[in-house]
Amino acid sequence: MKITKLSNSISLKRQLEGGNEEQLKTVRQVLQDVRENGDMAVRKYSEMWDGISLDDFLVTQEEIDEAVANFDEQLKQDLQEAADNIRFYHEAQKREGYKLSLPDGSWLAQRIIPLDAVGLYVPGGSAAYPSSVLMNVIPAQVAGVERIVITSPAGKDGKLPAAVLVAASILGITEIYKVGGAQAIAALAYGTETIAPVDKITGPGNIFVALAKREVFGEVAIDMIAGPSEIAVLADDTAFADEVAADLLSQAEHDALACAVLVTTSERFAKEVADQVEQQLRELPREAIARKAIENFGQIYIADTMEQAIEAINSLAPEHLEVVTANAEEDSLKIRHAGAIFIGRYSSEPVGDYFAGTNHVLPTNSTARFASGLNVDDFIKRSNIVYYSEKTWEENAPKIARLARMEGLEGHARAVESRGWTKGDE
Amino acid sequence: MKITKLSNSISLKRQLEGGNEEQLKTVRQVLQDVRENGDMAVRKYSEMWDGISLDDFLVTQEEIDEAVANFDEQLKQDLQEAADNIRFYHEAQKREGYKLSLPDGSWLAQRIIPLDAVGLYVPGGSAAYPSSVLMNVIPAQVAGVERIVITSPAGKDGKLPAAVLVAASILGITEIYKVGGAQAIAALAYGTETIAPVDKITGPGNIFVALAKREVFGEVAIDMIAGPSEIAVLADDTAFADEVAADLLSQAEHDALACAVLVTTSERFAKEVADQVEQQLRELPREAIARKAIENFGQIYIADTMEQAIEAINSLAPEHLEVVTANAEEDSLKIRHAGAIFIGRYSSEPVGDYFAGTNHVLPTNSTARFASGLNVDDFIKRSNIVYYSEKTWEENAPKIARLARMEGLEGHARAVESRGWTKGDE
Numbered sequence: 137m138k139i140t141k142l143s144n145s146i147s148l149k150r151q152l153e154g155g156n157e158e159q160l161k162t163v164r165q166v167l168q169d170v171r172e173n174g175d176m177a178v179r180k181y182s183e184m185w186d187g188i189s190l191d192d193f194l195v196t197q198e199e200i201d202e203a204v205a206n207f208d209e210q211l212k213q214d215l216q217e218a219a220d221n222i223r224f225y226h227e228a229q230k231r232e233g234y235k236l237s238l239p240d241g242s243w244l245a246q247r248i249i250p251l252d253a254v255g256l257y258v259p260g261g262s263a264a265y266p267s268s269v270l271m272n273v274i275p276a277q278v279a280g281v282e283r284i285v286i287t288s289p290a291g292k293d294g295k296l297p298a299a300v301l302v303a304a305s306i307l308g309i310t311e312i313y314k315v316g317g318a319q320a321i322a323a324l325a326y327g328t329e330t331i332a333p334v335d336k337i338t339g340p341g342n343i344f345v346a347l348a349k350r351e352v353f354g355e356v357a358i359d360m361i362a363g364p365s366e367i368a369v370l371a372d373d374t375a376f377a378d379e380v381a382a383d384l385l386s387q388a389e390h391d392a393l394a395c396a397v398l399v400t401t402s403e404r405f406a407k408e409v410a411d412q413v414e415q416q417l418r419e420l421p422r423e424a425i426a427r428k429a430i431e432n433f434g435q436i437y438i439a440d441t442m443e444q445a446i447e448a449i450n451s452l453a454p455e456h457l458e459v460v461t462a463n464a465e466e467d468s469l470k471i472r473h474a475g476a477i478f479i480g481r482y483s484s485e486p487v488g489d490y491f492a493g494t495n496h497v498l499p500t501n502s503t504a505r506f507a508s509g510l511n512v513d514d515f516i517k518r519s520n521i522v523y524y525s526e527k528t529w530e531e532n533a534p535k536i537a538r539l540a541r542m543e544g545l546e547g548h549a550r551a552v553e554s555r556g557w558t559k560g561d562e
Numbered sequence: 563m564k565i566t567k568l569s570n571s572i573s574l575k576r577q578l579e580g581g582n583e584e585q586l587k588t589v590r591q592v593l594q595d596v597r598e599n600g601d602m603a604v605r606k607y608s609e610m611w612d613g614i615s616l617d618d619f620l621v622t623q624e625e626i627d628e629a630v631a632n633f634d635e636q637l638k639q640d641l642q643e644a645a646d647n648i649r650f651y652h653e654a655q656k657r658e659g660y661k662l663s664l665p666d667g668s669w670l671a672q673r674i675i676p677l678d679a680v681g682l683y684v685p686g687g688s689a690a691y692p693s694s695v696l697m698n699v700i701p702a703q704v705a706g707v708e709r710i711v712i713t714s715p716a717g718k719d720g721k722l723p724a725a726v727l728v729a730a731s732i733l734g735i736t737e738i739y740k741v742g743g744a745q746a747i748a749a750l751a752y753g754t755e756t757i758a759p760v761d762k763i764t765g766p767g768n769i770f771v772a773l774a775k776r777e778v779f780g781e782v783a784i785d786m787i788a789g790p791s792e793i794a795v796l797a798d799d800t801a802f803a804d805e806v807a808a809d810l811l812s813q814a815e816h817d818a819l820a821c822a823v824l825v826t827t828s829e830r831f832a833k834e835v836a837d838q839v840e841q842q843l844r845e846l847p848r849e850a851i852a853r854k855a856i857e858n859f860g861q862i863y864i865a866d867t868m869e870q871a872i873e874a875i876n877s878l879a880p881e882h883l884e885v886v887t888a889n890a891e892e893d894s895l896k897i898r899h900a901g902a903i904f905i906g907r908y909s910s911e912p913v914g915d916y917f918a919g920t921n922h923v924l925p926t927n928s929t930a931r932f933a934s935g936l937n938v939d940d941f942i943k944r945s946n947i948v949y950y951s952e953k954t955w956e957e958n959a960p961k962i963a964r965l966a967r968m969e970g971l972e973g974h975a976r977a978v979e980s981r982g983w984t985k986g987d988e
Contacts (some may be wrong), residue, residue, distance in 0.1 A: 546847045
């Protein structure tokens, strides 16, 4: 890993691949086709791209039961415990609206209402990501969303990975479709004969899925388009180099575009971590991917002071931050921009990816400056409510009419003035 | 207004003008130019499009003081009272993070942190919109945003409208730039020599502003792209036709693309409102605009039952809804999708545009299904915090490692396992 003396503010912003014209054209065609031709189009593209031919997309209860029955008991327990932890953390985010009384019997209120229906896209491919099912579904359930749909491409055997079905089953989700790619996003956004449309689509996917989500945005809500994973570590010489190196690599193994940064006040520690990274890299199964990430987006910065180091972290606004310093909790309070913060030696970042209870869907590419991880509020909306009594109206109508006329909106003024005292008493 | 018998679900979704290729090309060029050449480029485009040549964009304290000194006292008081009401309503949205204790000294937390800096775009043109200043700035102030910037195109006289400066002054905002159009959005997103960049841009604007906001989205946060105004009224025969007609016209006068819909259980009332709309239209200063809106997007639906009427409103998901029925509050509780709801005869919609305290920046074009009006949460972000003690780590590390290996992420498993018991005790 490159070691640099920290001077100016640093950045981990990367110019990310936004998909090319050709891909966008394909996605738009799929969206239109599914919008017009429904299931028939979904079937066509599933055959064309996933190589599977299905009469029925809906996973049957038998398939779910079979997956659950044959699944490793220990892993099932681990998933259940992770789900319980995630629910515990997110329950604290749930909130009620409010009602504010005004004089003369008037009141204002904010009502909080869960979305009617949301869809979660779970990517297919070589690995299964049950943790993604937990992290996306549980906040929606806590919010009170009634209909939660999962869609994911089936493998060549026409089945979904058992781990995904088990995770869904633990959460009580039964509406699961074997559809992937842009056609899945189209089906969720527009609906087909068998798949009713949803109000919001979340979950990661390949470039076609990401482009499709961007295209249907506005028609439905989407979560953020997730970029490659990032980890930053803030450490002094009280940290252990092998542990920090292992944590840096845990994110580097995700993606050749992943980003791993250490900011430390100790030159000795910087060198130890660089050595450890190289040593551990050689024994990592996903060495090729992790090595590319470390070479391209791995950096160790040496800061003169902890204050300078903290300022550098704030300029990064990383997705994940570990604070492994002598005063870790205190230092963490000075961090203004980070998706998630892991405090102290034993809070290794993967603890949050799987188990602690915090959400692992987090803002990347410096968007932690203004964005948050997935949370319960992502699955509700708010309505503003106004109730004005006659007396409140009478007192305030002249003011409102003046303000409207100042903006040149006579129709607004007349509307407010249209309530006649006398007429009401006729 | 057209009167139709309500049958199927109804929609007010309109295919809205998204800007053409030519406009997008222009906007992209402006963005790049400002990104590269800063103030010089801002000056160039202000001269080119707004016809004003300014050495200094920043409004001086003298200009603000002058505007305040010469402003109508009554209107100043009205604006101040509106500001107080808006602050009162939004203060209730402010919230703290939370901390959850786990066994063995571990804990999880959510920290809520205001954005560092936000920019509000205020459109120029013939009218001034001080209400827009109040509605955008106050939620950001309540959230705790430290730096709030306003930018707006100057008139031919090189000045901003007094009403905008007075509204800003009431709120204590002093960083105000005389810059409009796409160049203003570029300056806010990328920064120039005199304008430091912000983290989020809100506020309405013309098609160039809207396109520019879309383009910088991701670099900074933006609010929703607002569509033309919409009003739906749910009424039975206890409502007054002249009042409902006036309220429908109050939104129709905004924009030829505005939408005004009445759903009623009374055929008599439907006809009376249609008559009243025509009568009032003839006397409206903005008749031409309002008439186009009513002709194109005005509709009266007659429902058989109140339940059917309410379901129709839910399928509309309107920006503004008035409920003017015998049991208005009770009926309003059945509305799942509406940006703002005005209950009863005296809660005319413009009450909320200017004065009641609720926000007037609301989701349009049926996005109230999944989106909310501007609120305090739009100006904060959340960080997830994990602190694991040694004991909690020791107990859970094997589970986390198993979950990671199930997903094929060996590096994650090793990171969690890398904390050595013995090493810690060396």
